[in-house]
Amino acid sequence: MSDIAAPLLAWFDHHGRHDLPWQHAGPGNARDAYRVWLSEIMLQQTQVATVIPYFQRFVETLPTLRDLAAADEDTVLALWSGLGYYRRARFLQRAAQECVARHGGELPRDFDALVALPGIGRSTAGAILAQAYGLRFPILDGNVKRVLTRYHGIHGHPGQGAVEKQLWQHADAHTPSQRVADYTQAIMDLGATVCVRSRPQCDACPLATDCVARRDGLTAQLPSPKPRKTIPERDTVMLVLRDARGKILLERRGPQGVWSGLWSLPEAGDNDAAWRIAQQHAVIDDAQALTPFVHVFSHYRLRIEPLLFDGATAHPAIADNPHLRWCGAGELASLGLPAPVRSLLQSL
Known part of the structure; x- marks a missing residue:
């Protein structure tokens, strides 16, 4: 031994x-x-x-x-x-x-x-x-x-x-x-x-x-730390499209990148792009900016700005898109959602 x-x-x-x-x-x-x-x-x-x-x-x-x-x-x-x-x-x-x-x-x-x-x-x-x-x-x-x-x-x-x-x-x-x-x-x-x-x-x-x-006397020094790198930051706008029944529009993410294959919220690079994307998916009247928050990955920090489009009416055309679905609160538990997205939706 x-x-x-x-x-x-x-x-x-x-x-x-x-x-x-x-x-x-x-x-x-x-x-x-x-x-x-x-x-x-x-x-x-x-x-x-x-x-x-x-x-x-x-x-x-x-x-x-x-x-x-x-x-x-x-x-x-x-x-x-x-x-x-x-x-x-x-x-x-x-x-x-x-x-x-x-x-x-x-x-x-x-x-x-x-x-x-x-x-x-x-x-x-x-x-x-x-x-x-x-x-x-x-x-x-x-x-x-x-x-x-x-x-x-x-x-x-x-x-x-x-x-x-x-x-x-x-x-x-x-x-x-x-x-x-x-x-x-x-x-x-x-x-x-x-x-x-x-x-x-x-x-x-x-x-x-x-x-x-x-x-x-080296317990504080060992193991030697990993050489530090500056963690980059990225920004995204998450679209929270909610219809009159309280259902939220979710989009399945592609096979590449973080959260690949998970159901998440549609995203845009800025508010103008968010409005354009929202109008492609639904009839909307107004938007409300929700409290921004940061999600930290191992290799970068993501600053998320949620934008709530309440009372949205779905465009019939998206019903045939397998990567988009309107989900009620009871359906969310059965789907793979990124943790920050689930927390955001639970807070609404």
């Missing part, structure tokens, strides 16, 4: 998380590969507390991989709505469909077959194989990177190729041959609850004795 596995597993037995909803859900109370996979995808860029209600709602509606593969895209995106990074949901369904077509409706136990599926990288494949099947494969998610970076005193941003290669070597060397599923959960839990980004609880850490960052 590696130098950190024994103390880490001993800590996990008393302090680790043993009752997460994706644990112990398969036959004989074993971990189910579908649930492990789903949780790993949801947990990318998202904390456990946020993921849990989304995960529970998702598996209640789509309890098996075959259910996910057969679902319509709107159902999948509606269940994902609010988690962001929607490409994850599309890759999830595409991977499920490939598993049905090529792997008998199951996630394969072969590493190469797993990483060949859409949206499954090296660390996610390792987590599935280790946690669901007990196979010895290392993982390297954000929490594990932080633990290993501090423990070994590794400088340089963990996303840089040379640094990441070094971290993978350490991750593999530390992964034990026994209790692999528990070890995998343990090192993730340590990073999530003790070796946290700010103010790590070193006195509660089972690895503190040999941790280089603690010894040298």
